[in-house]
Amino acid sequence: xxxxxxxxxxxxxxxxxxxxxxxxxxxxxxxxxxxxxxxxxxxxxxxxxxxxxxxxxxxxxxxxxxxxxxxxxxxxxxxxxxxxxxxxxxxxxxxxxxxxxxxxxxxxxxxxxxxxxxxxxxxxxxxxxxxxxxxxxxxxxxxxxxxxxxxxxxxxxxxxxxxxxxxxxxxxxxxxxxxxxxxxxxxxxxxxxxxxxxxxxxxxxxxxxxxxxxxxxxxxxxxxxxxxxxxxxxxxxxxxxxxxxxxxxxxxxxxxxxxxxxxxxxxxxxxxxxxxxxxxxxxxxxxxxxxxxxxxxxxxxxxxxxxxxxxxxxxxxxxxxxxxxxxxxxxxxxxxxxxxxxxxxxxxxxxxxxxxxxxxxxxxxxxxxxxxxxxxxxxxxxxxxxxxxxxxxxxxxxxxxxxxxxxxxxxxxxxxxxxxxxxxxxxxxxxxxxx
Numbered sequence: 403x404x405x406x407x408x409x410x411x412x413x414x415x416x417x418x419x420x421x422x423x424x425x426x427x428x429x430x431x432x433x434x435x436x437x438x439x440x441x442x443x444x445x446x447x448x449x450x451x452x453x454x455x456x457x458x459x460x461x462x463x464x465x466x467x468x469x470x471x472x473x474x475x476x477x478x479x480x481x482x483x484x485x486x487x488x489x490x491x492x493x494x495x496x497x498x499x500x501x502x503x504x505x506x507x508x509x510x511x512x513x514x515x516x517x518x519x520x521x522x523x524x525x526x527x528x529x530x531x532x533x534x535x536x537x538x539x540x541x542x543x544x545x546x547x548x549x550x551x552x553x554x555x556x557x558x559x560x561x562x563x564x565x566x567x568x569x570x571x572x573x574x575x576x577x578x579x580x581x582x583x584x585x586x587x588x589x590x591x592x593x594x595x596x597x598x599x600x601x602x603x604x605x606x607x608x609x610x611x612x613x614x615x616x617x618x619x620x621x622x623x624x625x626x627x628x629x630x631x632x633x634x635x636x637x638x639x640x641x642x643x644x645x646x647x648x649x650x651x652x653x654x655x656x657x658x659x660x661x662x663x664x665x666x667x668x669x670x671x672x673x674x675x676x677x678x679x680x681x682x683x684x685x686x687x688x689x690x691x692x693x694x695x696x697x698x699x700x701x702x703x704x705x706x707x708x709x710x711x712x713x714x715x716x717x718x719x720x721x722x723x724x725x726x727x728x729x730x731x732x733x734x735x736x737x738x739x740x741x742x743x744x745x746x747x748x749x750x751x752x753x754x755x756x757x758x759x760x761x762x763x764x765x766x767x768x769x770x771x772x773x774x775x776x777x778x779x780x781x782x783x784x785x786x787x788x789x790x791x792x793x794x795x796x797x798x799x800x801x802x803x804x805x806x807x808x809x810x811x812x813x814x815x816x817x818x819x820x821x822x823x824x825x826x827x828x829x830x831x832x833x834x835x836x837x
Contacts, residue, residue: 436671448674463673508614517568535593547590554582580620591627617715623744639720656710672696
C-alpha cells in the first residue's frame, strides 16, 4: 500500500521536473527571440516603451489588458474599493439594506462610466423581460431574451443602440457589449426563475438589485438569479471558517498572476512574435513550442485574473461566485472546455440539461448541444471563427457520448473485458463518462 501511494507522488515530481526544464529551455529561446526581434519594423506597432530603467520594451498587442492595468487601473481600483467600503459599512449598520446599497452603487457607477442614456437603454430591456415574466411562460421569456441578446450582437440594431452611449473613451465598446450582454443573460435568468417559482413573486426591484451588482455587471461572471437572491437576502451573513484566509490567498494569487503576465510582456513578447510569421518561421523548435504554450495558457491566465479579482470582491460581500476557469492544460474532455463557469452554469441549467436530460441518449444530447452552442454563438457574436469553434465543440461533446456508447456495446465490451491489452481499454466507460 505504501509503495502504491508513493508512486503517484514520484511520477508527479518527475513530471513537474521535466515540465519545468522544458519550459525553462523554451523560455530561453523566447527571450533570445524577443531580444533579436525588438528592433524589427514589424514589432514597432505592438512593442512600446515599458521598463525603460532596465532597457525593456513592453508587448502591448493585447489592448484590453494594457488598458485595464494602465489607463483604467486607478478607475477600476477606485470603483471596486468604493464598493467594498460602502458594502462593509452597510453590512455593519443596516445589513437588511445591503442589496439595495449594491444596486444604488452599481447604478451610479454605470451612469458615471457610460452615461444616463445607456442606463435607460438597459432599464428598457430589464422592464421588458420583467413584464414578460409575469405571463409565466418560459418559452416566451427565453424567446424575448434571445431577441434582446441578438439586438446587441447583430446590425442594424446594435449600431442603433450603441448610439445611446454618450462620450468616447478607449474601453467604451468593451464596456457596452459586456454590460448589455450580461444584462440580458441576467434578465433571462430572472424571468425563467420567476416562471419556475410563481409562488415567490419576485419584483422588478429584485431584478434591478440582481442586475446592477457592480462587480459582476460589466465582465461577469454570471450567477443565476436564484443563487444570487438567496445569498444577498441573508440578513445576518456569517462567513465559513477560514473564508477570510481563502479570500486573502485569492487576492495574492491574482497579484502574482498580474506580475507574471507583466514580466512575460516585457521579456518574451508572446503576442507580438506570432504576428510576424517570417520571423517566427526562423525560430528554433523550442522557442516555437514555448510560444504556443504561452499563448495557450495566457488566455486562461487572463480570464483567471479577471474572475479572480471580481470573485475576491464578491466573497467579501458574503457571496459564493462561480469558480474561476480551469487551466486549459488540465482539460481532457470537451465538457470542461469553458473559460467562464458562470455562463457554463447558466447554459447547463436553462438549455443543456433541460433538453439533454441525463445526457445518456444520443438524439436528446445532439439536440441539447446544438441548442446550447447556437445560443453560445449568438452570445459571442456570429462570425466565421465562432461558427467553427461552436461546430467543433458541439461535435466533440457528441463524439464523447458516441465513444461511450461504443465502449459499452455488446461485442466491443466483450473484447475489452477479455484478457490482454486492447486499444478499447482507453474507451472504458469509467474514463469516458467522467465528464
